[in-house]
Amino acid sequence: MRNEQALAESRAFSVRRIPLLRPLGWLSKGWSDLWRCPLPGLLHGLASAAFGALLLLLARDRFWLLAGAFSGFLIVAPLFATGLYNVSRELERGRKAGLRTALAAWRPDDTRLVSFGLLLGLAGTGWVLTSAALITGFAGAPVDSPADFLRVVVLADRGYLFEAWMLLGGFLAAPMFASSVVALPLLVDKRISVLGAVLISWRVVMEHPAPMALWAALIMGLTAAGMASALLGLIIVVPWLAHASWHAYRDLVATTDLDSQPTRSW
Numbered sequence: 001m002r003n004e005q006a007l008a009e010s011r012a013f014s015v016r017r018i019p020l021l022r023p024l025g026w027l028s029k030g031w032s033d034l035w036r037c038p039l040p041g042l043l044h045g046l047a048s049a050a051f052g053a054l055l056l057l058l059a060r061d062r063f064w065l066l067a068g069a070f071s072g073f074l075i076v077a078p079l080f081a082t083g084l085y086n087v088s089r090e091l092e093r094g095r096k097a098g099l100r101t102a103l104a105a106w107r108p109d110d111t112r113l114v115s116f117g118l119l120l121g122l123a124g125t126g127w128v129l130t131s132a133a134l135i136t137g138f139a140g141a142p143v144d145s146p147a148d149f150l151r152v153v154v155l156a157d158r159g160y161l162f163e164a165w166m167l168l169g170g171f172l173a174a175p176m177f178a179s180s181v182v183a184l185p186l187l188v189d190k191r192i193s194v195l196g197a198v199l200i201s202w203r204v205v206m207e208h209p210a211p212m213a214l215w216a217a218l219i220m221g222l223t224a225a226g227m228a229s230a231l232l233g234l235i236i237v238v239p240w241l242a243h244a245s246w247h248a249y250r251d252l253v254a255t256t257d258l259d260s261q262p263t264r265s266w
Contacts, residue, residue: 003195005193005196006193006195006196006199007196007199009192009193009196009199010196010197010199010200010203013186013200013253013254013255014253014254015200015203015204015207015208015252015253015254016251016252016253016254017207017208018208018211018251018252019211020210020211020214021211021214022211022251023211023214023215023218023244023248024218025247025251026215026244026245026247026248026251027218027240027244029243029244029247030088030240030241030242030243030244030245030246030247031240031243031244033087033088033091033243033246033247034236034239034240034243036091037087037091037097037098037101039098039099040083040084040087040097040098040099040101040102040239041084041087041238041239041240041242041243042235042236042239043099044080044081044083044084044102044238044239044242045234045235045236045237045238045239046235047080048077048080048234048235048238049231049232049234049235049238052073052227052231052234053231055069056231062144069128073124073223076117076120076121076123076124077223077238077241078120078180078184078242078245079113079116079117079120079180079184080238081238081239081241081242081245082105082106082113082184082188083101083102083103083104083105083106084102084239084242084243084246085105085184085185085188085189085242085245085246085249086101086102086104086105086188087101087102087243088242088243088246088247089188089189089246092246092250105188112187112193112194113184113187113188115194116180116183116184116187116194116197119194120176120180123172123176126172127168127169127172127173130168130172131165131168131169134161134164134165134168135149135153135161135165138159138161138164139152139153139156139161140152140156140158140159153165177205177212177216178201178202178205178206178212179198179201179202180198180201181201181204181205181212181215181245181248182197182200182201182204182245182248182249182252182253183197183198183200183201184197184245185245185246185248185249185250186200186201186249186253189249189255190255200253204252204253208252215248219241222237222240222241223237223241225237226238
């Protein structure tokens with residue numbers, strides 16, 4: 001019964017067609033939102049960088065664990081930025097927004113985000129454990145530092161450990177991306193079940209494989225750059241991508257008759 005209800009919910013929304021390069025427009029709008037209301041975004045980014053620093057501190061000599069933890073960050077990061085979707089929504093409506101706006105997205109009587117967060121957290125934890133088991137079980141030598149990971153895993157003379165690691169990571173990350181790419185902003189914006197939002201998110205990806213592949217590549221590239229800059233870049237990258245994700249949702253999902261009108265090409 002619940003599955004049928006979720007399917008009916010998902011069919012109440014239509015997916016709009018977008019051109020290939022539209023994700024660049026989302027980044028432009030997200031950048032604008034970040035600096036129109038910088039405090040909530042920069043605090044989110046600072047918290048993300050601090051979390052990354054904590055991981056480094058706790059597992060500085062266990063890069064076999066860090067490799068999975070940092071790549072797993074991509075799976076759960078959209079949940080942490082949920083409040084910023086609310087900020088972008090208020091800015092879009094011409095209203096003032098601030099830290100209280102971001103906190104208001106987490107309503108105590110709304111368990112949908114918590115439920116979805118648990119699912120993402122389980123997926124992220126599963127990948128961390130899988131990554132650690134793969135590297136410690138099949139690497140030719142201990143992997144305790146980034147240099148060890150490069151030498152023993154990426155540039156290994158024998159076997160296909162790095163290829164297997166990447167393949168398994170992509171096998172998990174791809175469905176997580178497809179399930180959440182517009183689901184979280186939709187859950188913030190509309191009263192819809194988690195399954196209904198996930199079904200719409202999958203429709204978006206299936207109907208726009210090329211633009212969404214570009215969007216995924218931009219997310220991974222910018223996040224990697226943020227991590228490579230001693231994590232300081234995450235202070236900007238995390239809120240930037242969060243605000244941009246709101247505009248991705250608004251461009252892709254028609255929620256009213258007005259929204260279903262064609263959009264301009266980027």
